[in-house]
Amino acid sequence: MDTIQSDSYPIFFDDSLSELITFIKQGKYSRTFVLTDENTSAQCLPVLEPLLAELDNYDLIEINAGEESKNIDFCVGVWKMLIDFGADRKALMVNLGGGVVTDLGGFVASTYKRGIDFVQVPTTLLSQVDASVGGKTGVDMDGIKNIIGTFTQPKAVFMSAAFLKTLPERQILSGLAEMLKHGLICDADYWKELKNSDLSLPSVELIYRSVEIKNAVVIEDPQEKSIRKALNFGHTIGHAVETNSILNDERPLTHGEAIAIGMICEAWLSHKKAGLPKEHLHEISTVLNGLYPKYPVPDTCHNVLYELMQKDKKNTEKQINCTLLTKIGCFSIDNICTEDELCASLRYYAAL
Numbered sequence: 071m072d073t074i075q076s077d078s079y080p081i082f083f084d085d086s087l088s089e090l091i092t093f094i095k096q097g098k099y100s101r102t103f104v105l106t107d108e109n110t111s112a113q114c115l116p117v118l119e120p121l122l123a124e125l126d127n128y129d130l131i132e133i134n135a136g137e138e139s140k141n142i143d144f145c146v147g148v149w150k151m152l153i154d155f156g157a158d159r160k161a162l163m164v165n166l167g168g169g170v171v172t173d174l175g176g177f178v179a180s181t182y183k184r185g186i187d188f189v190q191v192p193t194t195l196l197s198q199v200d201a202s203v204g205g206k207t208g209v210d211m212d213g214i215k216n217i218i219g220t221f222t223q224p225k226a227v228f229m230s231a232a233f234l235k236t237l238p239e240r241q242i243l244s245g246l247a248e249m250l251k252h253g254l255i256c257d258a259d260y261w262k263e264l265k266n267s268d269l270s271l272p273s274v275e276l277i278y279r280s281v282e283i284k285n286a287v288v289i290e291d292p293q294e295k296s297i298r299k300a301l302n303f304g305h306t307i308g309h310a311v312e313t314n315s316i317l318n319d320e321r322p323l324t325h326g327e328a329i330a331i332g333m334i335c336e337a338w339l340s341h342k343k344a345g346l347p348k349e350h351l352h353e354i355s356t357v358l359n360g361l362y363p364k365y366p367v368p369d370t371c372h373n374v375l376y377e378l379m380q381k382d383k384k385n386t387e388k389q390i391n392c393t394l395l396t397k398i399g400c401f402s403i404d405n406i407c408t409e410d411e412l413c414a415s416l417r418y419y420a421a422l
């Protein structure tokens with residue numbers, strides 16, 4: 071599988087991860103820090119350890135697993151460890167994990183001593199097809215997703231299908247939601263291929279195509295001034311549903327599960343406001359509703375969800391700004407949606 075070149079960094083597809091060690095050795099880093107969470111320490115570090123053994127030294131930093139750790143307190147913990155270990159500006163962070171580790175690790179690295187190099191070694195499907203690519207780093211605060219963060223590109227990304235062997239089925243489905251999103255916004259053929267494929271573990275070719283789509287969008291608009299907003303399809307409503315679930319549910323929704331709900335609602339808005347044909351809305355709803363477990367969004371929680379949507383980063387002057395679809399494979403950015411429209415879309419999802 072060919073390496074994909076982003077603006078300033080390579081994205082390697084190589085199960086052996088040999089390029090990672092070459093990269094670290096050639097970089098002449100003063101010290102290497104490997105950031106993991108408790109699950110990637112147990113399941114993914116053993117894959118990397120024989121390679122890391124080739125280095126003179128490296129240090130491990132571990133955070134708790136899950137979105138609940140993606141906050142400034144955990145950043146402080148990691149910054150303190152970097153200080154205690156005497157990390158200088160020539161240190162390297164290797165973020166080994168899912169989107170929580172790559173988002174938080176990228177943010178910590180991009181701010182420590184005003185920025186040290188970091189590389190992403192994504193271990194979930196979601197972090198491979200989405201979170202590790204494109205340079206959005208950050209953490210949540212006050213129940214708002216990714217409200218604190220930077221745009222900082224990694225020095226390289228290293229993809230290995232080996233990590234996906236230990237990934238629970240629920241996490242595969244979570245990553246699949248972002249892959250389906252890539253098809254819906256940019257590539258109708260890819261959407262068709264994906265929905266007809268074996269979805270229990272998408273092939274490396276499908277993963278590769280997803281990364282190509284995301285990378286192409288980011289290269290055109292790295293700081294989300296315009297078309298990068300396409301990648302936010304499903305996220306205005308999805309992030310609100312995700313945050314509300316994290317705050318209230320014993321077993322919160324995954325990012326992808328929440329985004330799937332958001333994509334159904336925003337497909338309905340697309341039909342009402344952006345010309346998405348009725349058959350396309352039906353196709354999107356049927357596929358997504360069939361793949362993901364039904365989640366309750368009763369009218370009684372609409373005001374809480376609407377309040378959360380008001381905090382979305384795409385908004386200006388309190389108007390809710392959604393990315394919509396004009397047809398499967400084509401998007402339209404900067405669509406202002408009213409509270410009534412957003413609530414009606416949640417009702418559409420609930421009634422499916």
Ligand SMILES: NC(=O)c1ccc[n+]([C@@H]2O[C@H](COP(=O)([O-])OP(=O)(O)OC[C@H]3O[C@@H](n4cnc5c(N)ncnc54)[C@H](O)[C@@H]3O)[C@@H](O)[C@H]2O)c1
Pocket residue numbers: 107108109110113114135136137140167168169170171173193194195196197200201202203204205206207215216233234235236237238241244245324325326
């Ligand atoms: N920066 C971006 O562009 C971007 C894009 C999409 C999502 N995100 C963010 O990514 C986060 C979600 O990422 P995620 O879905 O990877 O969640 P995650 O990082 O929480 O990982 C999901 C679970 O899988 C475990 N895990 C990771 N790798 C494993 C493996 N190989 N085997 C077994 N278990 C493993 C983790 O410990 C965790 O329990 C969210 O915070 C979301 O906002 C960021």
Ligand SMILES: O=C(O)C(=O)C[C@@H](O)[C@H](O)[C@H](O)COP(=O)(O)O
Pocket residue numbers: 200204206215216248294298301302305383
């Ligand atoms: O890379 C992007 O741009 C995206 O929007 C990808 C999303 O899938 C991802 O969840 C991202 O973190 C959302 O960004 P945010 O700016 O809405 O927090």
Ligand SMILES: [Zn+2]
Pocket residue numbers: 200248305325329
């Ligand atoms: Zn997302």
